[in-house]
Amino acid sequence: MAEIKVMKDILGENDAVAAENQKLFTEKGIYVLNLMGSPGSGKTSILEKTMEKLKDKLRMAVVEGDLFTSKDADRIEKHHVPVIQINTVGGCHLDAKMVQNVLPRLDLDNLDLLIVENVGNLVCPAEFAVGEDEKGVILSITEGDDKPMKYPLMFKEASVVVLNKVDILPYCNFDLKGAEEDIDTLNPGVKIIEASCTKDTGVDAWCEWLQDRVAAKKQLAAK
Amino acid sequence: MCAECGCGQLNGNTRLQFNVNGYTDENAKAVEKELLGLPGVLYVHIHAHEGETTIDYSPAKTKLTDILKVFMKHSLEADL
Numbered sequence A: 001m002a003e004i005k006v007m008k009d010i011l012g013e014n015d016a017v018a019a020e021n022q023k024l025f026t027e028k029g030i031y032v033l034n035l036m037g038s039p040g041s042g043k044t045s046i047l048e049k050t051m052e053k054l055k056d057k058l059r060m061a062v063v064e065g066d067l068f069t070s071k072d073a074d075r076i077e078k079h080h081v082p083v084i085q086i087n088t089v090g091g092c093h094l095d096a097k098m099v100q101n102v103l104p105r106l107d108l109d110n111l112d113l114l115i116v117e118n119v120g121n122l123v124c125p126a127e128f129a130v131g132e133d134e135k136g137v138i139l140s141i142t143e144g145d146d147k148p149m150k151y152p153l154m155f156k157e158a159s160v161v162v163l164n165k166v167d168i169l170p171y172c173n174f175d176l177k178g179a180e181e182d183i184d185t186l187n188p189g190v191k192i193i194e195a196s197c198t199k200d201t202g203v204d205a206w207c208e209w210l211q212d213r214v215a216a217k218k219q220l221a222a223k
Numbered sequence B: 001m002c003a004e005c006g007c008g009q010l011n012g013n014t015r016l017q018f019n020v021n022g023y024t025d026e027n028a029k030a031v032e033k034e035l036l037g038l039p040g041v042l043y044v045h046i047h048a049h050e051g052e053t054t055i056d057y058s059p060a061k062t063k064l065t066d067i068l069k070v071f072m073k074h075s076l077e078a079d080l
Helices: A010-028 A043-054 A072-079 A096-105 A150-156 A166-173 A176-186 A203-222 B026-034 B066-073
Strands: A033-037 A058-064 A083-087 A114-117 A132-140 A160-164 A190-192 B014-021 B040-046 B052-057 B077-079
Touching: A010 A033, A010 A096, A033 A043, A033 A203, A033 B077, A043 A058, A043 A072, A043 A114, A043 A160, A043 A203, A058 A072, A058 A096, A072 A083, A083 A096, A132 A150, A150 A176, A150 B040, A160 A203, A176 A190, A176 B026, A190 A203, A203 B066, B014 B026, B014 B066, B026 B066, B066 B077
Parallel strands: A033 A114, A033 A132, A058 A083, A058 A114, A132 A160, A160 A190
Antiparallel strands: B014 B052, B014 B077, B040 B052
C-alpha cells in the first residue's frame, strides 16, 4: 500500500501570524529586531549595553526566548526596561504565535523599539519570522570564523551582523578579515559591526544603527 | 534545516549539480562568490578541473535563470 505523507505547512502558518504581528507593529510605529545567535555569543550582553546607552533616548522593551529559566530576563530587568520571558521548554526557536501571545502584556502605544532575543541557536530561528522588521546576528570570536559558511541562512537573512568579543582576538585563531569576507559573500553589503561588550567597543556603532532603524520606522508609520 | 526537530523539513531547498566547461582557478572562485551572494543560495561547491558544480538553493528566493546568468557572465557553459 502506498504511503501518503500529510505534512502541515508550519512555515506558511507561521508566516501568516508573523504578518499579523508586523501589521500591528507598523500601526504602532514600533521597530522590531529579531536578535539571533549561538548560546554564549553575547546576545544578552549586547542588549544590556544597549539598555545602558539607549533607555533614556528610546522607549524599548525586550522579549526573551530561552528553553528554560528567566536568567536573561532577570539581567534585562535590572536595567528597568520592560521584559517578557518566553520559555520554549525544549523548543529550539521562537515562533510568531509565541510572540503574539505575549504582546498584550506590553504597552505597545508607548514603545519605539522591541528587541526579540531568540533562543540561542544558529539554525532554526532564521527560518521562523516573528513579525520583525529585520534580523540581526551576534557571532562571537570564540565560536570560530567558519560559522558563517557552515550556517549560511542566518547570515543571509540578517541586516546586521555583530562580531562580538573582538577584545580576545589575540588569544584566538579567528580570521576576522576572512569571516567578514565570508559574511559579505553570503549577504553582499550587510552591515558588520566589530564589538566587545566588556571593553565597550563598537557598542556605539550598534546603538547608532538601531536608532537609525527606529527613526526610519517612525517615518514610515507617519506616512 | 534542523532534521532533529523537523523545523525545516519544508524549507523547500533544492540541490542541483551542473557540469560546467571552461573553469579556471580564478573564475571558479569568482563564480562561487557570486552564486553565494544570490538571495537563496546556501551552499556552492565547485570542482574547477572536473567542472562539477553543486548548488543548494531555494527556488522561492532565486530563479534558476539567475544562477545560469552567473555562468553566462563568465562565458561558461553549464549543463544539468
